[in-house]
Amino acid sequence: MSSQKRQSRLTAQQKSVLIWGLVALLVCxxxxxxxxxxEGARGFYLWYNTRMLRSLILMGLIPIGLALLTFPLEKLKSKLPSRILRWVSIVASAVVTLISVGLLAFLIIAPRSGTIEPAKLNLIDPSKGIIAQATQTQASISSPQWQGATTGQDEQPLLRLSISSDAHWGVSTSNASARTEILQGIAAHNPDAFFLLGDIVENGSQSVSWNQALGDLEALIPRVPIRPVMGNHDALLGGQYAYKKIFFPKGFSSNSGSPYYYSIDAGAAQIIVLxxxxxxxxFGKRQKDWLEKTLQAADPSKPVIVLSHCYYYGSGYDDPTWGQPWYDHYQTIPAVVPLFEKYGVDLVVSGHNHYQEYLEHNGVHYAIIxxxxxxSDPPPTYFSPASKWMAVATFGWLDLDVTRTELILSFRNEKGELIHEERIAFRRQ
Ligand SMILES: [Fe+2]
Structure with a gap:
């Protein structure tokens, strides 16, 4: 065999091992x-920065790296090391390709499998707004009490909202009896709208958890107008598909074009969901531009209430496992709070941290529920300078009444008992 032919056969082997490595890299x-x-996957990588997640990215580089390493080994007198490394690279390519295809198939199929029916609930379609019971009464009886603004009339709630967050159906560590009592309390309160600010389920890719949540919601608050918002746990591993199927079914729409952020006309207040x-x-350019335009166009005579799963200012703790700071949020404060302050947002309500807290900073009021x-999250080791009141290891919800002049915040425990009240005069123009 001539030296030229041997050279050409070796080149073919090199090509082969490179192709295997490239296929693995591309599939990965x-x-x-x-x-x-x-939705939320980048946050998952950042806040649960495990070796496993990082290795999903790095593993694609291993086979191609091994393939390239065979090149200098070809120059050795003995061909055995390069031959062994070629085979190691090919086996690694096959393993990485199989793992990647398997994970891709899981991510596509798992969240779309299982039987999930559209919710039999009184779901709020963001594009249709919220019709307050006070407005209906006003229209039906044309009472003079609605015509002017005297001291007594100022106290009348024009809009009654209930808000809670982080129910975490589908995990044994969550408190099912507190959850049930809260829903019973909200049903008895009969608000104009109930906002469930996310982490409805522990893992959004599991249909069994969504069905547990739906079973309770349909049994306990079938008639209360409800608008569930997606949280990071709901979005886990493609959970956005179940969330949309259940809570943003066909026919629903929003003024942003997104099922995840929009504004809602609630009559006496403008509600913005982020x-x-x-x-x-x-929170990329699209959502940020939309938020700024929406705030610019907001009716100055009405309070602006922002709702989202993740919080902004908040007391908390350093995560004992990952070291991440679960307090005064280092991403949301610089990115979003300047817009709240510039455009005079009155109140921001969120969840994510499992506390109840009331805070105020530069004229913007914040509630965590x-x-x-x-x-429950552990007792805080960091107290936000913006914090005004806080309850740790409590369950409950927030009633928010909008009057002509005030936002009245009633923090309740799971029994419905008032544990804290705040009155915020909003800036009407
Ligand atoms: Fe949560």
Whole structure:
């Protein structure tokens, strides 16, 4: 065999090992790109920065790296080392390709499988707004009490909202009895709208958890107008598909074009829902521009209330496992709070942290109500300078009444007992 022919056969082997490595790299990249494109996935990587998640990205580089290493080994007198490394690279390529294809198939199929029916609830379609019971009464009786603004009339709630967050159906550590009592209390209160600010389920890719949540909601608050908002746990591993199927079914729409962020005309107030899961991973240029335009166009005679899963200012603790700071949010404060302050947002309500807290900073008021049954967060080791009141290891919800002049915040425990009240005069023009 001539030296030229041997050279050409070796080149073919090199090509082969490179092709195997490139295929593995491309399939791995496709899987990671798909994963990253899912709602909240980038936050998942950041806030649960495990070796496993990092290795999903790095593993695609291993086979091609091994393939390239065979090149200098070809120059050795003995061909055995390069031959062994070629085979190691090919086996690694096969393993990485199989893992990547398997994970990609899981990410596509798992969240779409299982039987989930559209919710039999009184779901609020964001584009249709909220019709307050006070407005209906006003229209039906044309009472003079609605015509002017005297001191007594100022006290009348024009809009009654209930808000809670972080129920975490589907995990044994969540408090099912507190969750049930809260829903019973909200049903008895009969608000104009109930906002469930996310982390409805522990893992959004599991249909069994969604069905548990639906079973309770349909049994306990079938008639209360409800608008569930997606949280980081709901979005886990493609959970956005179940969320949309259940809570944003066909025929629903929003003024942003997104099922995750929009504004809602609630008559006496403008409500803005933001897509904040772990932090700002979904707060790209599109959502930011939309928020700024919406705030610019807001009716100055009405209070602006922003709702989102993730919080902004908040007391909390350093995560004992990952070291992440679960307090005064280092992403949402610089990215979003300047817009709240510039355009005079009155109140921001969120969950994510499993506390009840009231805060105020630069004229914007904040409430955290992550207390619908998810396991309580540990006692805070960091207290936000913005904090005015806080309850730790409590379950409950927030009633928010909008009058002609005030926002009245009533923090309640799971029994419905008032544990804290705040009155915020809003800036009407
Ligand atoms: Fe949560």
């Amino acid at each position: 990249a496709a899987m990671n790109i798909y994963f990253y494109s899912l 897509d904040m899961l772990w932090g700002t991973e979904q 992550g207390a619908m049954g998810g396991i």
